[in-house]
Amino acid sequence: MWRNSATVxxxxxxxxxxxxxxxxxxxxxxxxxxxxxxxxxVDQALSPSHQRFYCSSAVPSPSPxxxxxxxxxxxxxxxxxxxxxxxxxxxxxxxxxxYGRCYWELSKARLSMLVVATSGTGYVLGSGxxxxxxxxxYTCAGTMMVAASANSLNQVFEINNDAKMKRTRLRPxxxxxxxxxxxxxxxxxxxxxxxxxxxCKANMLAAGxxxxxxxxxxxxYTPLKQxxxxxxxxxxxxxxxxxxxGWAAASGQISLNGLILPAALYFWQIPHFMALAYLCRDDYAxxxxxMFSLADASGRRTAxxxxxxxxxxxxxxxxxxxxxxxxxxxxxxxxxxxxxxxxAAFSFYRDRTTQKARRMFYASLLxxxxxxxxxxxxxxxDNPQCxxxxxxxxxxxxxxxxxxxxxxxxxxxxxxRYVTAVPQGRAPVAYASIxxxxxxxxxxxxxx
Numbered sequence: 001m002w003r004n005s006a007t008v009x010x011x012x013x014x015x016x017x018x019x020x021x022x023x024x025x026x027x028x029x030x031x032x033x034x035x036x037x038x039x040x041x042v043d044q045a046l047s048p049s050h051q052r053f054y055c056s057s058a059v060p061s062p063s064p065x066x067x068x069x070x071x072x073x074x075x076x077x078x079x080x081x082x083x084x085x086x087x088x089x090x091x092x093x094x095x096x097x098x099y100g101r102c103y104w105e106l107s108k109a110r111l112s113m114l115v116v117a118t119s120g121t122g123y124v125l126g127s128g129x130x131x132x133x134x135x136x137x138y139t140c141a142g143t144m145m146v147a148a149s150a151n152s153l154n155q156v157f158e159i160n161n162d163a164k165m166k167r168t169r170l171r172p173x174x175x176x177x178x179x180x181x182x183x184x185x186x187x188x189x190x191x192x193x194x195x196x197x198x199x200c201k202a203n204m205l206a207a208g209x210x211x212x213x214x215x216x217x218x219x220x221y222t223p224l225k226q227x228x229x230x231x232x233x234x235x236x237x238x239x240x241x242x243x244x245x246g247w248a249a250a251s252g253q254i255s256l257n258g259l260i261l262p263a264a265l266y267f268w269q270i271p272h273f274m275a276l277a278y279l280c281r282d283d284y285a286x287x288x289x290x291m292f293s294l295a296d297a298s299g300r301r302t303a304x305x306x307x308x309x310x311x312x313x314x315x316x317x318x319x320x321x322x323x324x325x326x327x328x329x330x331x332x333x334x335x336x337x338x339x340x341x342x343x344a345a346f347s348f349y350r351d352r353t354t355q356k357a358r359r360m361f362y363a364s365l366l367x368x369x370x371x372x373x374x375x376x377x378x379x380x381x382d383n384p385q386c387x388x389x390x391x392x393x394x395x396x397x398x399x400x401x402x403x404x405x406x407x408x409x410x411x412x413x414x415x416x417r418y419v420t421a422v423p424q425g426r427a428p429v430a431y432a433s434i435x436x437x438x439x440x441x442x443x444x445x446x447x448x
Contacts, residue, residue: 102172106155106183107148107190114368115242119143121372122246122261125325129381132250138201139249143242145194146210152187153218156180158287161226165287167280202249209248213241229292232273240266260320261375267313268368271306271345275361278302279354299352306360307345313338320375330378334371341367 120140124131155162155173159180162168172178191214199207217238224231240262247258277284277293284291293302317334320326344363348356 099178102178103148103186105172106152106178106186108151109148112144112147112151115147115239116140116144117369117372118239118261118265119242119246119249121376122243122258123250124246124376125243125261125379126247126250126258127381128251135202135249138197139206139246142194142198142202142206142210143245145190145197146214147242149187149191149194150214150217152183152190153214154222156183156187157218157222158225161287161289165283167283168287198245198249203252205252205254206245206249209241209245213238213245216241225289225291227290229290229295231290232270232277232292235273236266236269239269257323257325260316260323260325261372264313264316264371265368267309267316268364268371270309271341271360272364274302274306275348275357275364278352278357279361299357300349303345303349303352307342307349310338310342310345314342324380326375326378327380330374333374333378337367337370337374 120136120143123136123139127136155171159173162171163174168174173180173183195207195211195214198210216234221231221234221238224234243261243265244254244258247261248254251258274292277291278299281291281293285294292305293299296302314335317326317331317338320334321328321331341360341363344356344360348360
């Protein structure tokens, strides 16, 4: 960033150019930066890239002509009549780029877009036969706003910690490119707007899930990072909410079928973050974060936790097929990619090196988009196969019993029907009621 001495020196050069040139408007160019600061000094909020852009330019020749270019981030107009408007427009563009970049980094836009992808996948899965494109767009937009708000508040609370870490010290708040009140105002505005959008265009259940994820991430997970390693598991719960939000926005309810993708997100985040925590353990220690890897010098426990959670992902493909959410092909594809990430985790467990941890991290990055893509491609909007195989038995997951009498052929013939609004699917298998899925109910079967 520019210091006062640099500004005085540069302004004196401009003044000398104006005295020796036939064009007296060269000194006027220096005042163009008054939009950044009342004293004519570039504000400290300029990013390092902007600093290089403004400070590393070549100095004009001592005798410039009226058509010369002064490299201050804009071109000097040959026509003085258009100069003020041109300067204001270019300065406005620079300000817009600066704050746009700050908002982008505060929101952790790439991470927020991953959250939006999981929410959109949940919306499609919960839509049944027809997907409401407008509702999908509203849900994704609201999710993006809430995720941006949560990430921004996270950086506001961790500004001192981020300043101590190499990979985070150049973020907008530690580097001084944006003020804390400005960041809080931005985060509050987009968070409220995103929640309100979901409440108006989706339903209150989706808005409640969005608000709960925001509160859990910013006010529970963030302070826990400096208190206890359990923060990783709390963060995994936060990451599992967006696909459930999307399902609730589409169907208006939460059902067992809608928990498959959230379960995948929860178990996937543990090995993903354990690899990251191992790779960045020195940086986390410098920042004052209490991560699981810091109390594990050998890395053995960290690798064991990652490997165990990879194994928990294996049954999800079969559960999705067995419950009528996806076809049998997804069961095969899910098993293949889950075994691949489990192999990477096991390799890291056997040989705890930076190279093996990075390989497991990249495998986790590949796993999630492949899993979600396969689930969308092979999804079943209804389950005609179940009805074809069992015409006298209709079973759906969360339900209450109702006796229905058939009077066409035999009035004495009865069957039990389980009524619900979710797509029809076969009952869950027995292993779904034991670890690692203790949160699932006991499976129920109805004979013919």
